Amino acid sequence: MTRFVLRRLAEALVVLALMSFVIYALMGLMPGDPIDLMISADPRLTSEDVARLKSLYGLDRPLLARYAAWAAAALSGDFGYSRLFAQPTLAALARPLGNTALLMGTSFVLALALAFPIGIAAARRPGSLADRAINLACFAGVSVPPFWLALLLMLLFAVTLGWLPASGVATVGDGSLADRARHLVLPMATLTIASLAGYTRFLRAALIEAMRQDYIRTARAKGNSERRVLLRHALRNALNPVVTVVALSFGSLFSGALITETMFAYPGMGKLIYDAVMGNDYNLALAGLLFATLVTLLSNLAADIAYAGLDPRISLA
């Protein structure tokens, strides 16, 4: 087990190193650089200014040299300065990371907590009225575009009822726990509805598949109650594919949800990474994307370990 974990961690480091180069190269190959964008925004810039600024920002050097300099600095813990947020990259990441972890984490937990009872209820009697109603709701949840759902929720709860704020993280000058919680509700609901529908459908399908297996028939023949058969035998065997989906979703907890964050003016990682890429903020985009990659790799590792715990036939070597 220890060897397995160490090997996977070493592999993760290699993947991260490769990813850093790929991301850097892709951004470098994108049309335009920060100074080109400044030229179009400021007609007072002269060719002398352009040459000076490109040199100052290191953009007059070849891509490989720039990457090597970035990598050397990053290895010593210096991830550079974010041009878009005018602060050190790690400082620029900290607050959006916290916001995203809170938003995505609560939505993730809530969606999972609701998906299990709903998915089990639907799988108990496939084709029943309850199953059909749940399926319909799930299809609606998966199909509704997040920006649309966000607007609907704003309409109902912020404008018509006036119960909740329409956007932001906290009221300026307040920022109490209750205030932050009120601001969290609508974006969290938007994300939860979409992921709840997905998890429920997945769990239902996995459970129905498990319920068709021979060992379920055997369990029933042994006189186990239907509840025990479902929860003790079927659910445990249905969990492996669910764990895979959950592990993959966990990776996105720290990479944010661009549309929801934009709609609710919620400063999180999704919006930050998008802005950094579009604004040519190499340092910030790299740090953000690498962090999201690292979390995805670690959550996959956690999923592999969980498989072994759930299924004795799987061993880690």
Place this chain on the structure above:
Amino acid sequence: MRRLLALILALLAAALPARAKDELVIGITQYPATLNPVIEAMLAKSYVLGMTLRPIVTYDADWKLVCMLCTELPTIENGLAEPIDLGDGRRGVRMTVTIRPDASWGDGTPVTTDDVLFAYEVGRHKMSGVTAQEVYRRVRKIEAKDAKTYTIELDKLTFEFAAQLFSPLPAHLERAAFAEPSQYRTRTKYDTDPTNPGLYNGPYRITEVSPGAHIALEPNPAWNGPKPAFRRIVVRTIENTAALEANLLSGGIDMIAGELGLSLDQALAFEKRHGDRFNIIYKPGLVYEHIDLNLDNPKLADRRVRQALLWGLDRKALVDQLFAGRQEVADTFVNPLDWIHTEDVAQYRYDPAKAKSLLDAAGWNVMRGGVRHNAAGERLSLELNTTAGNRSRELVQQVIQSQWRRLGIDVRIRNEPPRVLFGETVTKRKFEAAMFAWISAPEGVPRTTLHSGEIPSAENNWSGQNFTGFRNERVDALIDAIEIELDRDRRAALWKELQAIYAEELPVLPLYFRADSYVLPKWLKGVTPTGHQMPSTLWIETWRSE
């Protein structure tokens, strides 16, 4: 989908929660990348800093240059400016400027000549990260006469010499950050300590910064001008305009800034639904929407083709239909509100017959499959670029495509995100026709967009904005002459000739001047949009609730 969105937003018409009127929450669609006034030009930054920093001079809402931080505008007539002979027939100018005696930074430190000299030191340093240094490079000499008065010599006597006066920086706070000039842009207190009151000399100071989300401002206790009305102003960034509207209707924000808010078509739609609840001001301004034509393209190098394109475009109908006639059709780059504007130029009123005859005369006279061809069998096709996601421009683009197709021109639309369009396609002149906008100052000299020395190329690091590649000796000479002509009447004549050549040559197809849409609560008074690049917030102390 748009109708559905409109329906949803139409339903967002419930009661506004009561808000104390000593606080104003403004919604804008962009967040400033830095708060340092001399690093990077950005509208969101100008908007916020308009409330916190006073420039030495600015253009007011009547488009006149006025003093803000100085006591009297230097002019040759009042003796505060005098031409100086630099030899070789060149003339410079020496100005004497006095800073307002009551001007002080938010920590009580007076604004002095030391701050102006420090700003010059930062501005001219190659490593400081200051974006545009031309204004500092033009300074030959700057000297403090006393704590409040200084003289400054510029190497060129231009008609708008006083507009070159740059703003001070708080030396007592920023000097330490400038100890290592190459690190200034990362150490400036405007970004490392933005709530430090000593950084601001305007009616308000920044008291809270939440990157990407909002900036809060409170009255500057050291401000000696008229007392500002609001206890707190919050500038919130909400990039999605549908969410911006929803926030306005739910009371999350009080107003939407015209400088960075709804596009005109969005504001018109909003007015239809909720016009009774808000004051909506449409301010025509200096944002010039146009189509740049790449004159290196053989098809577009022919002036007759360029003229045909404009004759064949019903801009009046376009503006009336899409923008309810609230935007002014442009004849040239000069706005009719600018005193230099002349109507004595070629006027291209919609005339498709004339457009067709010009195309015939240019050799595009063989019609096959609805598209014109020339004798060599080449198709008259044109690629039209604009910024992807800009709904107004995309609508205009579709109208243009349809009208030009009726002339037999095959128009292909290829839109790109702004960073690609401006970072590569336009800057590196990889386009045939590109639709975008310029914003300029009143009586702005179009040197960067029309002078032949400003054509971007690899040799000049792709700087300059003469993206069309327009070369005209007379235009170059006129631009040079206008810049140094102090006599208003003689300058008007030069401007008239320049506009006439522009309208005749058409390196750029003029479309219209954009109007900014300010959505204000009925209780907010005193907001005066300028129509030019100076934000309305420069006069924030006149804003009040009634």
